[in-house]
Amino acid sequence: MKKAPILRGFTLAYLLFLYSPIILLPIFAFNDSRVVAFPLTGFTLNWFSEMLGDVNLRNAAKNSLIIALSVASLSTVLGIFAARASVRYSFPGKAPLMGLIMLPLVLPEMIVAMALLVVLLSLNITLSLLTVIIGQTLICTPFAVAILTSAFQSLDRSLEEAAMDLGETQWSTFRLIILPLVMPGILVSFLICFTISFDEFIIANFLGSGQPILSVYIFGQFRFPAKVPSMLALGTVLVLFSIILLGVAEYFRRRGIAKAGGKDTGGFL
């Protein structure tokens, strides 16, 4: 490979610019001043205890967990059906249908949220956690489909045929052969949808109807300078949480490849 010092320098500067703000988060979360500015004044765990003592925050976190778990489950189940259908079967109108399923990926989320709000209100449906779950599932399903499609695609078709040839029905073949082999993909899809849902703001804000939801709550708290350090502490926890989740997802993805005896190409970690 040819050396290109300018490109290398540019890449480094770019990565630094991108990620250094995230490093500031834990730095100020442990700093014992309400003012978020250098120089640092001292070490403290106060902001973490203040965060843990906040009832509203705990409530918001609980709601966010409920939403994220539901959205991840729903999106992944829908994703399994859609991915399986798109990989294995051909039917009239398949291409436009798959296109529609993937559309929320490129649609501005703001538009989706507003459209959903208008529809839900005109149908006289009360906004609740459920409406947030429905909205976020719409956003997360394309991710699940994309992840699971590649999982189903890497499955040799003759494995299914072999199982049926050896006496299994379509359903037991799915249970004994297909499901175990795409399980890493299912776990990855679940974890990624969970992560997306957990910090999603626009739909949570539009369709949440004032229910405390973590992302919306954090945004609200930033209006009060006194609350900022404890929000940074929360942010630190969430960053850690996300890294762990993605790490687990990547672990399963790699284990899935190794189990099937394949070679690792790419991946996000």
Next chain:
Amino acid sequence: MTFSDDRPTMIEFRDVHKYYGDYHALRGINGTIKAGEFFSLLGPSGCGKTTLLRTIAGFEDISSGVVMIDGKDMAGVPPNVRPTNMVFQSYAIFPHMTVAENVGFGLRKDPRSKQEKARAVAEALEMVGLKGFGNRAAHALSGGQRQRVALARALILKPKVLLLDEPLSALDKKMREHMQVELIKLQRQVGITFILVTHDQEEALVMSDRIAVMFEGEIAQLADPETLYRRPNSKKVADFIGTMNFIPAEVLSESGDKVEVEAKGLGRVTIDASAAPAAKGESPVVGLRPETMTLLYDDQKAIERETAGVIDEVIYFGDMTYYDVYLGGTDVEVRLSMRNVPGRPVLDVGEKVRVAWSPSALVLFR
């Protein structure tokens, strides 16, 4: 070499057609496969041989016609209840299971006890030469081992018919030749009908009791290997099986069981009607295999016919030498093969030679 006709029929095709949309993949397949036979479907890629195999397994529905297995019409019978098992081209070894779990997979609904099943698995593994491999992870096996696992997994269910879809194509040459012999032995040992799909004519000739040569969705010829090689029923089959020289000819007269032709470079020959398959309206040629011709050294005399020639090309193979020879001062070039035995030096390009041949080795296509 011919397969006894008194064996019961295992598989019967009656006017089987298969369409994929507009594409006519199988165009009226007829024929029977006998019980205990090693049968091959041979043809170039896209000829429909794999499709035909998959209609036996039940993976493809046929558009019209009848497929019978052991006297039963297979219409609407799904693969999991057909008395057939398949060895897939990719072997389709379940990667998340051990070797023993793979081999025992088909026994899941078998009422036998765990120990009996384990014994059956061990026996099946021993039969394919993988004794003691049961606990290995399936994805850690070599190509040849995978194939043996696939064989054991299919044979443990004691199917009436074992279907093999290009099972040797993924192996290297040495391993392939080794497995050919092993498969023949295995087939004799278990006595099950084997149906092999292959594009390798040599493989089909080595292994099969009978071969169906397929082109473009049709069976061009169904015969035992020797008939197929010595008496191909069309120029296309002759060209696909082994090497055949085609020499332009002119039919002079035809009377009863004899055909008189004038073959360019060879002269006037009388050919037996049995070596002259039904006319197809093509311009007549006579076919001659390379090994049926011999170069005459020194004062050797031809037993039957002799034609002068000039060597155009020499291809040395170690045990054999192939010579391309212009016949009798014409532009007709034939390839002939000579064993390299002592006292028979390899000749040079441009040397004048005498070629001995026999009219009985000729086949007439027209």
